[in-house]
Amino acid sequence: xxxxxxxxxxxxxxxxxxxxxxxxxxxxxxxxxxxxxxxxxxxxxxxxxxxxxxxxxxxxxxxxxxxxxxxxxxxxxxxxxxxxxxxxxxxxxxxxxxxxxxxxxxxxxxxxxxxxxxxxxxxxxxxxxxxxxxxxxxxx
Numbered sequence: 806x807x808x809x810x811x812x813x814x815x816x817x818x819x820x821x822x823x824x825x826x827x828x829x830x831x832x833x834x835x836x837x838x839x840x841x842x843x844x845x846x847x848x849x850x851x852x853x854x855x856x857x858x859x860x861x862x863x864x865x866x867x868x869x870x871x872x873x874x875x876x877x878x879x880x881x882x883x884x885x886x887x888x889x890x891x892x893x894x895x896x897x898x899x900x901x902x903x904x905x906x907x908x909x910x911x912x913x914x915x916x917x918x919x920x921x922x923x924x925x926x927x928x929x930x931x932x933x934x935x936x937x938x939x940x941x942x943x944x945x
Contacts, residue, residue, distance in 0.1 A: 844850055910916065918928055 850856055921927075
């Protein structure tokens with residue numbers, strides 16, 4: 806009689822026997838994960854021919870990752886510039902409003918007459934008159 810051993814890495818899907826409270830399928834997954842992690846960490850996957858044939862694809866992904874990172878930095882810089890320009894715009898708007906109010910206050914007739922009295926200029930008491938010039942006296 807021949808004894809057949811089953812490989813724990815075979816493609817058996819559902820093994821329902823419990824050993825120590827866990828099924829063989831769960832143990833198989835855990836062992837596969839350990840081996841796969843060791844396979845990656847020791848770098849032996851890089852020595853395979855299939856990995857070397859995929860090298861251009863890996864470089865393409867690497868370049869895309871660099872472009873993605875650079876694009877994020879560029880967008881952050883643009884956002885920062887937009888925010889600083891917005892704050893400058895708000896400050897300039899407030900400055901415009903205050904200067905406009907000062908000019909309006911300064912150009913009121915009561916304020917102008919007070920300033921001109923200090924210089925010796927008085928408002929006229931006679932109303933302005935209309936000066937009419939005949940067309941014949943105007944030369945081209």
